[in-house]
Amino acid sequence: MNTEAPSTPSNFIKTIISEDVQNNKYNGKVATRFPPEPNGYLHIGHAKSICLNFGIAQEYKGGTCNLRFDDTNPSKEEIEYMEAIKFDVRWLGFDWQDRLYHASDYFDQLYAFAVELIKKGKAYVCSLSPEDTRAYRGTLQEPGKDSPYRNRSIDENLDLFERMKNGEYPEGAHVLRAKIDMASPNMNMRDPAIYRIKHVTHNRTGDAWPIYPMYDFAHCLSDSIEGITHSLCTLEFEDHRPLYDWILDQLDVPCHPQQIEFARLNLSYTVMSKRKLQVLVEQNFVSGWDDPRMPTIAGIRRRGYTPLSIRNFCERIGMARRDSMVDVALLEFSIREDLNEKAPRHLGVLRPLKVVIDNYPENQTEELNAPLHPNNPDMGSRAIPFSREIYIEKDDFLEEPPKKFFRLSPGREVRLRYAYFITCTHVVKDKTTGEIVEVHCTYDPATRGGDSPDGRKVKTTLHWVSAAHAMNAEVRLYDRLFNKENPDEGTNGSHFTDFINPDSLEVLIDCKIEPGLADAAPGYSFQFERLGYFCKDADSSKDHPVFNRTVTLKDAWVKIAGKEKP
RNA sequence: UGGGGCGUCGUCAAGCGGCUAAGACACAGGAUUUUGAUUCCUGCAUUCGGAGGUUCGAAUCCUCCCGCCCCAGCCA
Numbered sequence: 001m002n003t004e005a006p007s008t009p010s011n012f013i014k015t016i017i018s019e020d021v022q023n024n025k026y027n028g029k030v031a032t033r034f035p036p037e038p039n040g041y042l043h044i045g046h047a048k049s050i051c052l053n054f055g056i057a058q059e060y061k062g063g064t065c066n067l068r069f070d071d072t073n074p075s076k077e078e079i080e081y082m083e084a085i086k087f088d089v090r091w092l093g094f095d096w097q098d099r100l101y102h103a104s105d106y107f108d109q110l111y112a113f114a115v116e117l118i119k120k121g122k123a124y125v126c127s128l129s130p131e132d133t134r135a136y137r138g139t140l141q142e143p144g145k146d147s148p149y150r151n152r153s154i155d156e157n158l159d160l161f162e163r164m165k166n167g168e169y170p171e172g173a174h175v176l177r178a179k180i181d182m183a184s185p186n187m188n189m190r191d192p193a194i195y196r197i198k199h200v201t202h203n204r205t206g207d208a209w210p211i212y213p214m215y216d217f218a219h220c221l222s223d224s225i226e227g228i229t230h231s232l233c234t235l236e237f238e239d240h241r242p243l244y245d246w247i248l249d250q251l252d253v254p255c256h257p258q259q260i261e262f263a264r265l266n267l268s269y270t271v272m273s274k275r276k277l278q279v280l281v282e283q284n285f286v287s288g289w290d291d292p293r294m295p296t297i298a299g300i301r302r303r304g305y306t307p308l309s310i311r312n313f314c315e316r317i318g319m320a321r322r323d324s325m326v327d328v329a330l331l332e333f334s335i336r337e338d339l340n341e342k343a344p345r346h347l348g349v350l351r352p353l354k355v356v357i358d359n360y361p362e363n364q365t366e367e368l369n370a371p372l373h374p375n376n377p378d379m380g381s382r383a384i385p386f387s388r389e390i391y392i393e394k395d396d397f398l399e400e401p402p403k404k405f406f407r408l409s410p411g412r413e414v415r416l417r418y419a420y421f422i423t424c425t426h427v428v429k430d431k432t433t434g435e436i437v438e439v440h441c442t443y444d445p446a447t448r449g450g451d452s453p454d455g456r457k458v459k460t461t462l463h464w465v466s467a468a469h470a471m472n473a474e475v476r477l478y479d480r481l482f483n484k485e486n487p488d489e490g491t492n493g494s495h496f497t498d499f500i501n502p503d504s505l506e507v508l509i510d511c512k513i514e515p516g517l518a519d520a521a522p523g524y525s526f527q528f529e530r531l532g533y534f535c536k537d538a539d540s541s542k543d544h545p546v547f548n549r550t551v552t553l554k555d556a557w558v559k560i561a562g563k564e565k566p
Numbered sequence: 567u568g569g570g571g572c573g574u575c576g577u578c579a580a581g582c583g584g585c586u587a588a589g590a591c592a593c594a595g596g597a598u599u600u601u602g603a604u605u606c607c608u609g610c611a612u613u614c615g616g617a618g619g620u621u622c623g624a625a626u627c628c629u630c631c632c633g634c635c636c637c638a639g640c641c642a
Contacts, residue, residue, distance in 0.1 A: 010580075011579090011580090015582095035642095036642095037641085037642050039641090039642080070642065072641095072642080073641060073642075075641095076641075076642090126640095130639085130640060133640075134638075134639090137638055138568095138638075139568085139638060140567090140568055140569075140637075140638060141567060141568045141569095142568080143568090144638090171640080172640070174640095175640050177640095184569085185568050185569040185570090186568095186569055186570075186637080187568095187569080187637055187638050188637075190638085193639085193640050195640090196640035197640080198640085212640095214639095214640075214641085214642090215641070215642050216642095219642085235571070235572090235635080235636070236635095236636055236637080236642095237636095237642090238570060238571065238636075238637090239569075239570055239571090239636070239637050240637090241570095242570095261571090263572090263635095268577080316578080316579090316589095316590060316591075317578060317579085317590095318578060318579045318580085318590090319579090320572095320578085320579070321571070321572065322571090322572050322573065322579095322634095322635090323571095323572070323573095323634075323635055323636095324577080324578060324579090325577075325578085326577070326578055326591095327576090327577045327578070327591065327592070329577080329591060329592060330577080330578070330590080330591050330592085332591095333590090333591060333592090334591095336603090336604095340603080340604060341604090345601080374599095374600080374601075374603095374604085375604065375605085404602090406602070407602090415600060416600095417600065417601070418600070419600095449600090450600045451600075458600085459602090460600095460601090460602070461600050461601065461602095462601095463601075527601085527603090529601050529603085530601045530602085530603075531601090532603095553601075553602095553603050553604090554602095554603065554604090555602070555603080556602045556603085557602050558602095559602095560602080
């Protein structure tokens with residue numbers, strides 16, 4: 001344990017909850033819930049909410065967090081999504097134990113609450129068409145008008161509602177509405193619909209119900225039924241809070257949870273709405289919901305992000321009520337931080353350039369010992385083969401180097417990582433194209449392992465791989481999906497897809513990797529030294545390994561090289 | 567122009583009337599380095615959207631103004 005008091009980043013929600021606990025507001029209990037609608041895949045924004053809700057449950061003694069599917073709209077929801085959501089929440093490292101719930105578990109109770117509301121004269125069956133309902137609602141600055149059905153008798157409402165439940169009417173014929181105030185400046189209070197007719201099979205309740213409760217009715221009551229103390233949601237539901245409270249106030253409910261809103265997460269260079277992510281998938285801008293460029297949990301996972309890195313990220317971005325745009329650099333920092341510590345190191349060449357070491361014995365091969373992590377000997381080491389012909393990175397050789405270029409060039413000596421010092425003697429070019437096809441070098445046998453006995457220094461160390469022993473591999477280099485920091489921020493009539501980065505994916509099929517890496521399991525996360533963190537993709541086959549670049553290493557050279565240019 | 571929110575460093579974000587306005591990312595220098603990585607130092611808001619006011623004292627309280635976000639689904 002640390003000696004210093006943990007500097008738990010405080011936020012306004014924890015401040016409120018701590019006060020409530022201190023005041024014994026809910027008998028000192030803290031119960032939260034994560035309530036996704038199973039109509040799509042979870043994204044990094046949901047991760048913020050998951051970490052918040054489950055995190056609070058962990059932080060307070062006896063705290064709990066339920067996983068509840070808000071499955072009140074069977075026309076949009078699917079079992080497939082429920083399974084994917086459960087997988088993602090678990091993968092992030094959270095556990096709802098035996099508290100997996102569904103709003104549909106409460107359909108009977110919800111129906112009974114609706115009947116109670118009718119009996120109290122607080123709800124009525126309205127038979128206005130959807131179009132008329134809209135017309136009667138008024139506008140933002142003008143009050144609405146009472147529905148002509150607003151004063152139906154309780155008995156008539158009870159009868160009609162029961163017949164709605166019995167499936168006697170077509171969709172749109174009637175709707176159950178809360179009787180509140182058609183002149184309220186808050187649109188949500190203008191007699192909102194709380195039940196609608198939908199002759200749709202529900203994936204859990206089948207055809208038992210031809211009517212389904214609306215979010216505003218189902219959510220607060222589900223919270224109450226589950227004994228939730230703090231109902232945390234995003235800012236756009238703030239205007240719904242009066243309705244949330246109104247419903248619970250009318251009914252004889254187990255408890256009255258407190259709704260608290262926070263700002264949703266926006267990440268630079270990506271989009272976050274389910275609708276937009278769906279467009280990216282459906283119009284094939286990406287390969288699917290788990291495309292490594294997607295901000296979905298599935299995509300981020302396939303990209304090679306770890307659960308811990310995402311939890312740390314969510315902790316770092318904080319919690320507030322102001323709209324904000326978090327720099328994607330913070331996400332990248334979080335994954336580098338985790339992988340720097342944990343990822344084994346390997347050697348791989350993305351764009352191979354052949355190097356022939358002229359003074360190295362023709363048919364000799366030797367095994368060199370290379371630690372799996374230079375800063376952590378406990379991770380062990382592996383042997384890597386070395387021979388006369390090797391590959392180095394094309395970027396690591398320049399025939400005419402600029403001032404600050406430390407890498408290989410004619411006459412210059414560099415170190416091969418964990419191998420030898422080599423000095424470039426000359427190059428061989430393709431006669432027609434002039435392209436360098438081979439770099440010739442000599443090596444110093446005394447520098448085996450990478451140390452020079454005479455203490456002479458070398459400016460840099462290159463990664464390499466033995467040509468005869470290397471495995472071929474496909475490497476997918478990912479970059480940000482959009483060129484614009486905020487793709488949503490359209491300039492007159494532009495569409496967010498206009499800002500898609502055409503270079504967000506570069507596929508390299510002629511990569512050379514150290515042998516042994518081919519046997520790694522899908523999901524294996526490691527560092528290609530000097531290049532970045534990568535992970536093996538599930539698309540890999542026995543003789544065709546595929547690697548995804550999770551994130552590059554920080555690279556001072558690209559900055560220097562960038563400055564030299566203009 | 568109805569209602570509800572929000573404006574503190576390039577980006578997040580603490581701060582809740584009283585020491586020099588936390589911290590992180592980013593950025594810029596320097597040291598160490600067999601990854602131009604990591605690590606390690608150092609620097610980075612005399613000022614809190616603006617203007618007035620209250621107070622011995624204001625980012626924190628009051629007034630006005632400016633800007634941004636959300637709401638007119640039988641979606642969540």
